[in-house]
Amino acid sequence: MKKLISLEEAAKLVKDDMTIMVGGFLGVGSPERILKELIKNNVKNLTLIANDTSFPGQDYGDLVVHKMVKKVIVSHIGTNRETGNQMHSKELEVVLVPQGTLAEQIRAYGAGLGAVITPTGLGTVVEEGKEILEVDGKRYIVEKPLRADIALIRASKADKNGNLIYDKSARNFNPIMAMAADIVIVEADEIVEVGELDPNFVMTPHIFVNYIVGDDK
Amino acid sequence: MKKLISLEEAAKLVKDDMTIMVGGFLGVGSPERILKELIKNNVKNLTLIANDTSFPGQDYGDLVVHKMVKKVIVSHIGTNRETGNQMHSKELEVVLVPQGTLAEQIRAYGAGLGAVITPTGLGTVVEEGKEILEVDGKRYIVEKPLRADIALIRASKADKNGNLIYDKSARNFNPIMAMAADIVIVEADEIVEVGELDPNFVMTPHIFVNYIVGDDK
Amino acid sequence: MDKNKVKEIIARRVAKEFKDGQLVNLGIGLPTLVANYISHDIDVTLQSENGFVGMGVAPKEGEEDPNLTNAGALPTTIKNSGAFFDSATSFAIIRGGHLDYTVLGALQVDEKGNLANWMIPGKLVPGMGGAMDLVTGAKKVIIAMTHTSRGNVKILEECTLPLTAKGQVDMIVTEMGVMKITNKGIVLVEKNPEFTVEEVQEVTFAKLIIPDDMKEME
């Protein structure tokens, strides 16, 4: 059995200066309730790894708005003007990474691989300062794995052991982030008994999950 | 709609000198009926990429027994004495690869990555003759992606568009091989109408599948 | 020319490139419109980089599913022949060469097939999102855009903005014509009869090659 915790307990696990991964794609599939709670705590100096910085006024987009983040590693910031503003005023460090590279860097850490060898970004600023590996005469960029202290993810269903199922396009980065953090906290829309999920269709095995936040009813 | 073909048609797509991937783990989850048909055709000089060489007298183990294979790239040959015999008599080239490296090499080709950067095999013969990449002071072996002309895979269910679901431990190498070959032929235990598989639980999207062999009834 | 008419001309022409059974990713904005003009006689599968293939039409009002959106976070639908997957698999499809076409907009594109569409230094830095992977991985890259933007010429000898990818663009479709990037430069393979070659060349800062068999843009 995994520890079922409250929203308050979940949010308290995130501390100043931590690196956190947050699942979601422009907010879709992100753990909104944990994030709302986290914003109350006003944690500082976070490094945020996510696909994007979502929109101001919602989920992880608001972590930036509330200036809780010192650095973001994302593929896109165009939907959150606050990210751009803080970048220009040098309050926030923004590392832009091609989306496919970001996904593989996260997966690589979880899979124990030493680097991602990708053609994406060759001949662009993405290549700058990075090592190049030549394989059979073709050039590739060496991108390093990405890890986090905590991953905050969202699932549609969790059994009490932590086996997860995601729903439709809300899956996105959640399964790979579940493999790449020291502590994984899942916000589940629905918690079911062990045995209610068919092992053949579980998307994230319970072994990756440390804490489950339920519907708090 | 994908082309539904007969066992005979499927087997005929495999020609002399091709590199083929065959799904399965010691035969579990391998496309037995296609392989049986293929053996009748007595194709020669194949390069076989699989987890192992299974057992003599069954599935892809018999490709070796019938001397249809000139080279195998596998992680294990201990269950098929014929592989060992042909290796010692120099009739068969055997390339042994750690199982996790093999899986990633196949995935890497399918994912357009230039290499796999793995710690597995360091300080062993696996390292010999291979490039070493140092990342943050740690050494890794550079392993090249693996591709095939044809992948022969097995699914539990296929819809007529080629969406696939695998069953239990019969999944193994099938989904990654489906991404790494020019032509992918699936032997399905059951063929269902489009719409009968929930898109949320499809394990291999139809875009990877070229041909479906049904139950031939 | 009317703005919507311009978009329609471009989207309609791009859609003609696709063949039955192909897999295509359409970028945000103008490229999204291409979906409306794909012939009903062929089966083209649309990929959405946030995690599925088989994207359908926009849902009716009131039928939106918050867990089913396109790469622009707008509600969409999936065909019953579709499939969902995670972001690593989505970009395995994109980077791995499994897409037949990617259709994207551009800030600049040049005669070497270089593309710039993700930032204007000091002004606008949205980020590359999935664009760099799409352009690097897809078998064919089509740029679908208005020929100029607020009077600025976008088809150049050499891009001046930070690149999205080097030498990856295959074709440019604008309201003025269809251009192919070749070793020798940009070939105007089709021209909108509403414009003369001189008019097209005037707003194109790369030398256009005019083939003997140049066609009228349909």
Add this chain to the structure above:
Amino acid sequence: MDKNKVKEIIARRVAKEFKDGQLVNLGIGLPTLVANYISHDIDVTLQSENGFVGMGVAPKEGEEDPNLTNAGALPTTIKNSGAFFDSATSFAIIRGGHLDYTVLGALQVDEKGNLANWMIPGKLVPGMGGAMDLVTGAKKVIIAMTHTSRGNVKILEECTLPLTAKGQVDMIVTEMGVMKITNKGIVLVEKNPEFTVEEVQEVTFAKLIIPDDMKEME
């Protein structure tokens, strides 16, 4: 000593290492027996590298499922808390450091923590299967084996057979005792009271370090 008794001693002792909530991979052969001795008071999850976690007991005769086998292709079962996945994910778990323990047999193991268990040149070449990944990726590597094999000493100063991995072994459990690999060499932390230190050292070709607090093997 009776062969089955030997195996039982080893398997029973290895099982005592595991703690509640841990994830463990048991190799083929003797290590498989360890499952029988895991305390019922703790919840240990078994991983099977052919693609699942939550491996259960062997099925009753007649209830075998051809699609549910262990890494040795023998019929097995899965607990209702388990989950299946493909081979890439299986080895992401293994290589990625998510396993608390891997328990494997050995042909040779040495005082540097080197392990040889996948081939004897010119004689036996089964292949490494998943062993190299398991030994490289697991947090702790336990070698479970008979102390000698047909009179051959297997615990050495330096392995002579081709290695499976360099410096990865943490602990060796045999019928004679429990040994930990340290910077200083092999420490005999527990000894089976049926043997003297001298008897153990005689069949061990690496110098055993005998700590003051050496315990009796339970």
